[in-house]
Amino acid sequence: MKNYIAYYRVSRKEQGLSGLGLAAQKSAVEKYVKSQDGAVLEDFTEVETGTNKRERVEIKKAIQLAKDKKAVLVIAKLDRLARNVSFVSNLMDSGIEFLAVDMPSANNFTIHIFSALAEQEAKLISSRTKQSLAELKKKGIKLGNPSNLTQEARCKGIETIKKNALNNDRNRQAKSIVQSCKEKGMTFRQIAEYLNELNFKTRYGKQFLSTTVHRLYKSSI
Known part of the structure; x- marks a missing residue:
């Protein structure tokens, strides 16, 4: 144990x-x-x-x-x-x-x-x-003083902020990992497998493929 x-x-x-x-x-x-x-x-x-x-x-x-x-x-x-x-x-x-x-x-x-x-x-x-x-x-x-907002509007605003923050944070993290791995000589396929092992998902909730990693890498340089 x-x-x-x-x-x-x-x-x-x-x-x-x-x-x-x-x-x-x-x-x-x-x-x-x-x-x-x-x-x-x-x-x-x-x-x-x-x-x-x-x-x-x-x-x-x-x-x-x-x-x-x-x-x-x-x-x-x-x-x-x-x-x-x-x-x-x-x-x-x-x-x-x-x-x-x-x-x-x-x-x-x-x-x-x-x-x-x-x-x-x-x-x-x-x-x-x-x-x-x-x-x-x-x-x-x-x-x-958010008194001019309804409870529904406040809740929606909070959820939107949380969702955007999470998506942006995970996206930046994935990009940073892709860049660092590429600098170490890893192929896009190897990087995709590495991201999947870390339980990262694409913005559509799917696993990474070499083509997905390539697009992510191109957008970060």
Whole structure:
């Protein structure tokens, strides 16, 4: 039986206190560990923001225990670990085995790419948000008061934002992997097989083919 040390992180103090976001992470990890006939020896929860520069106490405890127990450090999603490439690199240099449930077949090469994308995405989101708010203020629009929207409109708006963010994020990730793999000399067919192993789908929800990868590569250069 393989042993695991689970690490969870919620992005705001309110989420940590209420359990929002935490329950989903625990459910994903427990489901994965069970599918591997493994056992979670202990879990650690960090309450902070992804760009917080303060010392991460709980992750250090989790890493040390994983070393001591020769266990696998498991997380629900890669972006729950950190939006910081150097942090992920240091973790990998520690010598412990770790995986993200949403990408169990990802290797060190892939994890570096995804952590870099997560870090860049955090910076872009912050920049875009500030620019958008500044433009709205210039137009004299009062912020923070959505009372003029119906509940249906608010829900649709939120779902659209989530869907677009997910699609854009996955598309950028796939493009980055294609470019990096191509630089390493992999063929389009090999890259397609690699993307399929990582459970990536095309925008139509299908598996990647060499021709699909070729089009994606052409659009990224």
